[in-house]
Amino acid sequence: MADVVAGDGFIALERVEKVFEVRRKTGFLKRERREVRAVDALSFTVARGEMVGYIGPNGAGKSTTIKMLTGILTPSGGRLRVAGIDPARERSRLAHRIGVVFGQRTTLWWDLPLIDSYRLAHRMYRIPDARFRQNLDRLVELLELGALLDVPVRQLSLGQRMRGDIAAALLHDPDVLYLDEPTIGLDVVSKAKVREFLKEVNAERGTTVLLTTHDLQDIEQLCSRVMVIDHGRLVYDGSLAGLHEAGESERTLVVDLERELPPVEVPSARVVRVEGPRQWLAFPAGQSAAPLVAHLAARYPLVDLSVREPDIEAVIARMYAEKAVS
Amino acid sequence: MGAGRLYAAVAAGGFRRYATYRAATAAGVFTNTVFGLILVCTYRALWDERPHLGGYDQGQAVTYVWLGQAFLSTLAIGGGGVEDELMERIRTGDVAIDLYRPADLQAWWLAADIGRAFFQLLGRGVLPFLFGALCFPAYLPADAGTWAAFLIAVVLAMLVGFGIRYLVALSAFWLLDGTGVAQMAWLLGFFCSGMLLPLNVFPGALGEVVRVLPWSSLLQAPADVLLGRADPLPTYLFQAAWAVVLLGAGRLVQSAATRRVVVQGG
Amino acid sequence: MAEGRAERLVAGVRAYRLVAGMWVRSTMAYRASFAMTTFGNFAATFLDFVAIMLMFSRVDALGGWPLPEVAFLYGLSATSFGLADLVIGSMDRLGRRVRDGTLDTLLVRPAPVLAQMAADRFALRRLGRVTQGGLVLGWALARVDIGWTVDRVLLMPVMVVSGCGIFCAVFVAGGAFQFVAQDAAEVQNAFTYGGTTLLQYPPTVFAKELVRGVTFVLPLAFVNWLPASYVLGRPYPLGLPEWTAFTPPLVAVACCALAGLAWRAGLRSYRSTGS
Numbered sequence: 121m122a123d124v125v126a127g128d129g130f131i132a133l134e135r136v137e138k139v140f141e142v143r144r145k146t147g148f149l150k151r152e153r154r155e156v157r158a159v160d161a162l163s164f165t166v167a168r169g170e171m172v173g174y175i176g177p178n179g180a181g182k183s184t185t186i187k188m189l190t191g192i193l194t195p196s197g198g199r200l201r202v203a204g205i206d207p208a209r210e211r212s213r214l215a216h217r218i219g220v221v222f223g224q225r226t227t228l229w230w231d232l233p234l235i236d237s238y239r240l241a242h243r244m245y246r247i248p249d250a251r252f253r254q255n256l257d258r259l260v261e262l263l264e265l266g267a268l269l270d271v272p273v274r275q276l277s278l279g280q281r282m283r284g285d286i287a288a289a290l291l292h293d294p295d296v297l298y299l300d301e302p303t304i305g306l307d308v309v310s311k312a313k314v315r316e317f318l319k320e321v322n323a324e325r326g327t328t329v330l331l332t333t334h335d336l337q338d339i340e341q342l343c344s345r346v347m348v349i350d351h352g353r354l355v356y357d358g359s360l361a362g363l364h365e366a367g368e369s370e371r372t373l374v375v376d377l378e379r380e381l382p383p384v385e386v387p388s389a390r391v392v393r394v395e396g397p398r399q400w401l402a403f404p405a406g407q408s409a410a411p412l413v414a415h416l417a418a419r420y421p422l423v424d425l426s427v428r429e430p431d432i433e434a435v436i437a438r439m440y441a442e443k444a445v446s
Numbered sequence: 447m448g449a450g451r452l453y454a455a456v457a458a459g460g461f462r463r464y465a466t467y468r469a470a471t472a473a474g475v476f477t478n479t480v481f482g483l484i485l486v487c488t489y490r491a492l493w494d495e496r497p498h499l500g501g502y503d504q505g506q507a508v509t510y511v512w513l514g515q516a517f518l519s520t521l522a523i524g525g526g527g528v529e530d531e532l533m534e535r536i537r538t539g540d541v542a543i544d545l546y547r548p549a550d551l552q553a554w555w556l557a558a559d560i561g562r563a564f565f566q567l568l569g570r571g572v573l574p575f576l577f578g579a580l581c582f583p584a585y586l587p588a589d590a591g592t593w594a595a596f597l598i599a600v601v602l603a604m605l606v607g608f609g610i611r612y613l614v615a616l617s618a619f620w621l622l623d624g625t626g627v628a629q630m631a632w633l634l635g636f637f638c639s640g641m642l643l644p645l646n647v648f649p650g651a652l653g654e655v656v657r658v659l660p661w662s663s664l665l666q667a668p669a670d671v672l673l674g675r676a677d678p679l680p681t682y683l684f685q686a687a688w689a690v691v692l693l694g695a696g697r698l699v700q701s702a703a704t705r706r707v708v709v710q711g712g
Numbered sequence: 713m714a715e716g717r718a719e720r721l722v723a724g725v726r727a728y729r730l731v732a733g734m735w736v737r738s739t740m741a742y743r744a745s746f747a748m749t750t751f752g753n754f755a756a757t758f759l760d761f762v763a764i765m766l767m768f769s770r771v772d773a774l775g776g777w778p779l780p781e782v783a784f785l786y787g788l789s790a791t792s793f794g795l796a797d798l799v800i801g802s803m804d805r806l807g808r809r810v811r812d813g814t815l816d817t818l819l820v821r822p823a824p825v826l827a828q829m830a831a832d833r834f835a836l837r838r839l840g841r842v843t844q845g846g847l848v849l850g851w852a853l854a855r856v857d858i859g860w861t862v863d864r865v866l867l868m869p870v871m872v873v874s875g876c877g878i879f880c881a882v883f884v885a886g887g888a889f890q891f892v893a894q895d896a897a898e899v900q901n902a903f904t905y906g907g908t909t910l911l912q913y914p915p916t917v918f919a920k921e922l923v924r925g926v927t928f929v930l931p932l933a934f935v936n937w938l939p940a941s942y943v944l945g946r947p948y949p950l951g952l953p954e955w956t957a958f959t960p961p962l963v964a965v966a967c968c969a970l971a972g973l974a975w976r977a978g979l980r981s982y983r984s985t986g987s
Contacts, residue, residue, distance in 0.1 A: 140985060192819045194983045208983070212723070215822035227817045231738040243730055244823060272741070469895035480902035483922070484910050488767075488774070491917040495771040626748025633756050642763035649769045 129165025130328055131189065131296065136162045136198035138184050138352075158184040160352035161198070168295070169326040171318075173339035173360070176349040177436060182332050185349065186298055189330070190220055203295050216245060219289030223301030226285055228273040234284050235269040238291060245292035252291065259287040262317050279310030286314065290321065297321070299331045303338055315341050336360075336429055348436060355436075364405035369435040372428040373401040373409060378421035386415050397423070405430055452549060453557040460528070460561025464569070471569045474519060478574040482515040486582055500646035505585035506673045507644070512578030513669050514641050516571030520563050520600075521607040521664050523639050525632045528559040529615035533628065536618040545704055552612065552696055559608045567600070587674060595678040599668035602685035606663040609692025610635065616696070619703040639664040646675075660688040720824060727823030731831035739835060746837060753840030757790055761848055764912070775916035780855035781944055782914060787849025788936035789911035792875025793904070794842035796883060799876070802833035803883040804897040807890035810982065819983075826975055829887065856944065863958075864943045870961060875935035877964030881971035882907060882930075888971070891978030907932045915941075915949050923949055934963040 138159040143151050159181045166172050176182050187193040188200060191207035191214050200207060205214045228237045242252045260266050263283040268276060276284060282302060289297060299318075303311045319342060321327050333339060339346055339360055346363050348356035356363055363369075373389065376398050383391035389403035389412055403412060409427050416422060464471075489511055493504045502510065518524055532555055535541045544551055579586060587593065614631040618624035636642065638661035645656050645666045656662060663685040670676035739746050764786065768779040777785075806829060809815040818828045858864065886900030893899075907926075915923050915937045927933040927950060941948045942957030 187816065190820050192816050192983065194980075196984070211819065212822045212824075215820055218820070220817075220820045222813075222817065225812075225814055225817060229734055229738060231741040232734065236734065236737065240730055240734055244727060244821060467895060469893055470898065473893075473896035473898040477898050477902040477906065480906045481909070484906060484913075484918075487918045487922070488913050491775045491913075492767055492771060495773065499770055621744070623742045623745040626745040626752065629749055629752040630755070633752060633759060636756075637759040637762070642760065643766055647770060648766060652766075 130168040130170075130203060131164075131166040131330070132199075132201045133165070133185075134163050134199040136185075136188065136200050137196045138181070138188060138193065139196045157352050159188070159195075162349070162352065162354055163198075164347060164354060164357060166328060166330065168328055169322070170345060171322050171329040171343050172331065173343035173346040174330055174332045174349065175334075175339065175346060175436075180350045181352040182349055183300065184352075186300060186330070186332065190218060190298060191215070216292060217295050219292070219294035219297045221282075221285050221289045221297070221299045221302055223282075223299075223304045226273065226281055227288060228281065228284055230274050231272055233270045233272055234265065234276070237273070237284070237288055238269075241288055241291045247292050251293070255291050255293065256287075259290060262320060263287050264313070279306045279313075282306060282310065282314060283317075286317070290327075293325070294327065296328045296330065299329065299333075301333055302331065303333065303335055311335075311337075318342055336435070340429075350436065361406055363435060364430070369405040369430040369438060370402040371405050371409070371430060373403060373412060374426045374428060375399045375401060375416060375420075375422065376424040378423055381420070384416065384420055386412060388412070449549075449553075453553055456549075456554055456557040457561035457564075460558040461565045462561075464562050464565040474570045475573045478515040478518060478570060479577055482512050482574050482578050485514070486511045486578065500644050501675060502644065502646070502673065503585070505583050506675075508578065508582045508584040509586065509673060510644055510669050512575045512582075512584065513672065514665055515578070516567065516575045517600075517603070517665050517668075518641065519570045520567040521603055521639075522559075522563075522566075522611060523607070523632065523635050523641055523664060525628060527608070527611050528555055528562060529611040529628065532612075532615040533618040533624045536615070537623065542707060545707065551704070552693070552700055555612065555615075556605075556608050556693075559611075560604055563604045563607075585673060587672060592672060592674065596668055596672040599671045599678065599681055599685065602682060602689060603664050603668050605689040606660055606685055606692060609689055609696060610660060612696045613692065613699060616699045616703050619706060635661055635664070638662070640666045640669075644669075646670075660692060663688050724824040724827035727821075728827040728831045731828055732834035735831065735834040736836055739837070749835075750837035750840045753837050754844050755840075757794075757841050757844040760912075761786060761790075761844070775914040777914040777916065777946075780852050781946075782912070783848055783852035784856050784944065785914060785936055785940055786912040787845055787847075787852050788871060788875065788940055789908050790845030791842060791849055792845075792872050792935050793879050793908035793911075794838065794845045795872070795876040796879030797904075798835075798838040798842060800830040800880050800883045801835070801838055803829065803887035804890075804900050805832055806887045807894035807897045810891065810894045815982070825979060826884070826972075830884075858943060859945065867939055867943060867958070870958075871936060871939045874960035874964040878932065878935050878960070878967050879904065879907070881964070881967035882932075884968075884971035885974050888974040888978035891982045903930065907935075911936050920949070927952075931963050931967065934960040 136159060137157065140156045140158055142154050142156050162181075162185065174182060174185070184193065188195050189202055189207060191211035194208040202214060203217045205217065207214050228234065229240070238256060241247070242249075247255070260269065263286065265280075265283060265287060268280055268284065273281060273284065286299075286302065302318075303314055306314065315338065318329060318331075322329055322342075329342075331338065331343065344359065346356065346358065346360050347354060348363065356366060358366075372392070375384070377384075378397065380397050381399075383394055384399060384401070386401065388407065389401045391399055392402045393400040401412070403409070413425060416425075486508055489507045490504060493499055493502070493507050497503065499507075519526060521527075522529070532541070535544065541551075544554070547554070578584060610631070614628055615624065617627045621627060638645075638656050638659050640656075640662065645653065645662055647653075648656055657666070667676070667681050667685055671678050671681055761783075764782060765779070767774065768782075772778065774782060806815070809818075809829075809832075815825075818825050821828065882903050883900070886897075886903060889899065890897055907930075910918070910926065911932060915933070923933070923937075927938070938948055938952065939957045939960055942954060948956075
């Protein structure tokens, strides 16, 4: 806390680079060496207590960035600080200040009851006893883990395990929490629980959260700020609404009519697809669906309605299409 | 006809799957060669002390060592055949899916294992053997007929080897975690197949017993055919008899096991 | 600097104990399998020795060494190796951890990666091998005819501990190699299991080049061949001066230092390439 340089962000990157050398087979016994810039002159700062979505297509440099921020990878260039610590040089000291949840890899002990993994963290992170008990009680309550503590991890469902993993990452009161796809593969109820919890932790403890995800709803519900990375560069940094604008993204209203009808006519939306009595209407993501629905209900025989959110890939793809045109 | 083609495809798949692990294969060749080196030195010391021990001369003993190294992964004597995967599938319950396949469980895994064995023979077996044959005074028969007879014995050895390991894998239906049984099985296999010492060097009654056990079909039988120490036909009969017994036992245990799965699953 | 290193050592030992403890508890979840694999570990090495006894049922000496003296070598090699295997034997899993990305989960914990990796899959069943080695050594000591002197007695525990250190260094170096070649874990077996097998036989059995190789290049000979030759009062085939029998501790320390450097280089390359 004292080691945070005033004016610097809590997480600060200054022209950070990561260059990999890739060797590719080009023929029998022939290999070609090529340099790949996974992260290219990346600069951003995150203030203490912020909750930021970090998104981008696969292979954009997302996980490389997270690995540099957690001290797993050493940057090839630039300056990087997390809580005033250089992650590559002081990996162990940093470990006490950060919590990491890898969405698809559990850090829990497979054959042992959940509580055993927490007891290990207690000792490995040297958490004072009182503090540990207090944190554990609070996490167990918020994440509804009470009944699961004595269950071997291999018997937990994916959602339960994810909650267990998140608790494990927070026992030592980290200042920063990195979450890599925390809701991947979870059902709707589990997703809601996880999101609710993350909001609480952020509000209650002021934990800085950096979140990578493919699920735009994660970001919509959690993050006031989104960063988009592609080809190793930051291509967007701002609000989610702004991202929709920048990408001119659209939501889709799926309308089930009583019978087959010609494409409906509504202002500010256009029909993009018709299939029997079902029609798809696209409208700007920033706009509310309510007037649209009211307009439709007044004029057409509706059976059912649903709204589909744009996905991140589509938003980013459109952002690129824009750039290429302009 | 259709079934034959199916199992041929499964075997080809087994071959290709193992062929993709190139670095692992190279590492295996290296390790087999090192072990062969150590063993060949000790055998030569042994045969220096007692020429014609077990009826082999020194050249034959050298060939025996390198055959052993070539067969170690081919016949999965020290583990590493398809039984690992089968046991894992039994443990996780995925085997239920296999049972609904329009193919026989045993034949399916046999085909996969034969494919694997042929790859291991070519990928991991040939190089250490060539190295050994070039660097040490090994006995190599000059006529193609002996080599052909030897190859038939190798194929029969593959059947026996699979027969043993399939029974071991099926034990996982009852024990859930089969690693203990598997370990015991490969230990026994290691010793009784003659990997540590040729079975014809084993003294007295012990020697007589190990030479009629199924494991002697794995290394000792093909080796004796190649080294001109045994007639091919009786050797084939011995191996085939064990193959029939073991594969038959495998079928019986398999039907008991699947009944169990059906009862549990229902 | 020295203080930092001592601190890291303490942190490493502590992390090792914690992780190893977790693995012991994990294996107890499958008790039947634990009992069987412990016995299996014992039996594996036991059959290994049976093969040697069978050899001696046909001959009186191997390379000029009678059975009790070969058993002496065997016991020393198996005990040292068994201890190293117990302490650090899962190093061959590093390649797999690199491939499936689980090494990263070790890197975000506040403990040295080497200590965590060494304790990975810690298994008490490996005591089976140590026990067997110890029994053979005990049997050999009862049978061999040694003119016991103070230095020979002292050399015994020193040999076992140094031998364990040398084998640990081989395990660590093998782990470091897997940072570069993740699929080649089996190469390590050639030096670990291959090494202990080699040392179970007298040096006179092997070609001079091989003996030179494991004396001067990969100094496995210091585990037992050199010091045991001295204890038994036998000449070492390379004609080295007698005092070299007392160098195993130095060799062990040097090996561990080199292996440590290799490990650091391996980890550094992993952290810069993320392969």
